[in-house]
Amino acid sequence: MAALSIRDLDDSVKEKLRLRAAQHGRSMEAEIRAILTEAVDDEAPRADLFSALTARFSQMGGVDLDIPPRSTPPRAADLPE
Structure with a gap:
């Protein structure tokens, strides 16, 4: 196994690491x-924004939105040439 030394680590970062480790x-x-292992793990799938938000809000019971029906038909975008 390799050994690694990290110099000039800010004291606040060290304290946050200590608290995170305790948690x-x-x-x-x-x-x-x-x-470090998680940061460099190529096998770990990265969640897209929608999946990340869905996972976050599902822990709180989810969110149900009432989306009203469209009152006007969609219009084409006006793109300059």
Whole structure:
């Protein structure tokens, strides 16, 4: 396994890493390892914006919107040549 040193890390970043590690129940070293692994993992699918928003709002119970019917027919775009 490789070892890595990070110099000149801002104290606020270190504190945020410490808190994040505690939230996930692991050491700072394990948390940093997980963050780096996830960041470079080519196999991890990236969610598009719609999927990310759907996942975020579904955790809160979802959102139902009443979309009114269109009152005028759609018009063609006026594109200059």
